[in-house]
Amino acid sequence: MTNKLFCSHCGEVIENEENGIYINRSFYTRCFCCEECAELEGFHQCEECGEWLPENKLEDVYGLGNLCPDCLEDKCVRCEECGEWIDKAEARKTPDGEYYCEDCFDENFVECCRCGKVVRIEDAEEIGDDFYCEDCRDECFTQCADCGEWVDNDHTIRREDGEYICEGCYYESYFTCEECGEVFHIDYARGDEETDENLCPDCYENRQPSDLRSYGYKPLATFHREQHEDGKPCLYMGIELELSHADNGDRDSNLEECHAILNPGKDEENIYTKQDSSLDHGFEIVSHPRTLASWHTFQPMMEKYLDEAREYTTGDRDGLHIHLSKKGMTDSHKVRFGAFVAEYQNEIVTIARRRSAWSTYIDRATNGKEAAAMASNHGSRYEAVNWYNHSTVELRIFKATIDPVEFYACLEFSHALYQFTKRMVGIVEIMKGGAWEKFLHYVKGNPRYSNLYAYLVTAYSEGKYSSPDNLTILTAHKKMEEKKAA
Structure with a gap:
């Protein structure tokens, strides 16, 4: 059963x-x-x-389907990202021995398209539509030093500093020096007008005459004074005279004359010349500082050069900048100096012979307190009175000239302005508007300012810029002296 x-x-x-x-x-x-x-x-x-x-x-x-614990352990693994059980045969394994489901793997890993190595997305570089591991990226590509894009090594361009850029950045912002073949940023391009070549600064400078220094050149200053001034505190003045030319041939000829006449000792004892890219085929004459007496001793030499320069120079926009030592200036003197230039700018333009965006006048002050505040707040190096230099105050107001009387009139005006505002006038008198007439009296009574006096008499006689009343102020005293002498 x-x-x-x-x-x-x-x-x-x-x-x-x-x-x-x-x-x-x-x-x-x-x-x-x-x-x-x-x-x-x-x-x-x-x-x-x-x-x-x-x-x-x-x-x-x-x-x-459903699996018991033993079969689960034998057939499956957990995804490291989401924790789900997955068929071990279908799981994606990383070089670190970790398993991921397909979705989590695609979200976190890529395969290098060149060597097949699996790497995390954050450790890979996407170039074009492909991913590369770090080793393959560094072997096949270079990062552009400008835009940061990775570029095929066959399409990179080496800069002069050893860094590499892509072709797009090169065509947008760089040039190749036609002398040395190095690649430079376009900001450093210097054009040789005679050959129409783009050159780097070094190659451009090497093509310039040996006496033409770079713009940043600044030698140790040589201070010139007369023997009778030894041991006395002196006011020194230096000039920067900008000169443009029709072409580099005229520039080089003028440069040769300049050094032959003004530096007869074959060194830079009196002046040096510098490049200035703002000038047309030009250069800038920079003097060593001199007292006014020394400038007058130097006058025959300067007149000889200025007479020679007439043959070459063309610049209507060139400037003459005059630096005065500010070592002996008190704060109140600086206020009076600046306030006088601002208050009497319409009269000063007769001597300056221009108004320029490179030498803007500040607004007139209404009182001494406002003048003091304006004097301590300088908004630009390109103001008529530039206080930014450590040792000098710069008058930027003058138009460049190759006329000796005009040149020395500017020097003498600068000296007279300094001395007059130092001890001859107060801030209230400047603000009230009567200080210009007093300044003219000061000029005509001082033999040191003979060039300035002669220039002003001619300018006022011809009615340039200012009222003929100023001529009356200048000449009345002279006629009175002549009458007394008779």
């Missing part, structure tokens, strides 16, 4: 043992049950080994 098998759940006879299953209701109890009842009690079969287990003991893995 055959023993019948009964389902422990429904009690029905299981005709064929193969249609029954054993289930574990508890740790100690293993019961025989039909498949329908097993599912009703929450049991499911492991898709890999076939064992029936409670639902909470199985893991539903995408593509594999």
Whole structure:
């Protein structure tokens, strides 16, 4: 007699043992049950080994179905990013031995298109539509020093400083020096007008006459004074005279004459000459500082050169800048000096012979306190009175000249302005508007200012810039002196 098998759940006879299953209701109890009842009690079969287990003991893995713990450990791995179980055969493995599902892998990793190495996205470089590992990137590409883009090594251009740029940045902002072949930023381009070549600063300077210094050249100053001035505190003045020319041939000829006449000792004892890119085929004459007496001793030499320069110079926009030492200036003197120039700018233009954006006048002050505030607040180096230099105050107001009387009139005016505002006039008198007439009296009564006096008499006689009343002020005293002498 055959023993019948009964389902422990429904009690029905299981005709064929193969249609029954054993289930574990508890740790100690293993019961025989039909498949329908097993599912009703929450049991499911492991898709890999076939064992029936409670639902909470199985893991539903995408593509594999429910797996028991043993089969799960054998067939699957957890994704390091999202924590989901995935088929080990389908998982993406990194060089570090970590496993990722397909989605998480694509979000975090790329394969180098050149060597196939798997790297994190943040450690890879995307160039064009491809990703490269660091080694392949450095081997095949160079980062542009300007825009930062990675460029194929075959399409980079080496700058003069050893850095590399892309072709786009080169065509936008760089040039190749036609002398040395090095690549420079366009800001450093110097044009040779005779050959129409673009040159770097060094090659450009090497093509210039040996006496033409670079713009930044500044030698140790040589101070010139007369013997009778030794041991006395002196006011020194230096000039910067800008001269433009029709072409480099005229420039070079003028340069040769300049040094031959003004530096007869073949060194830079009196002046030196510098490049100035703002001038047309030009250069700038810079003097060593001199007292006014020394400038008058130097006058025959200066007149000889200025007479020679007439043949070459053309610059209508060139300037003459005069520097005065400010070592002996008090704060109140600086206020009076600046206030006088601002207050009497319409009269001063007769001597300056121009108004220029490179030497703008500040507004007139309405009182001494306002003048003091304006004197301590200098907005630009390109104001008529430039206080920015450490040792000098610069008057930028004058138009360049090759006329000796005009040249020395500017020098003498600068000296007279300094001395007059130092001890001859107060700030209130300047503000009230009557100081110009007093200044003219001061000039005409001082033999040191003979060139300035002669220039003003001529300028006022011809009605240039200013009222003829100023001529009356200048000449009345002279006529009175002539009458007394007679």
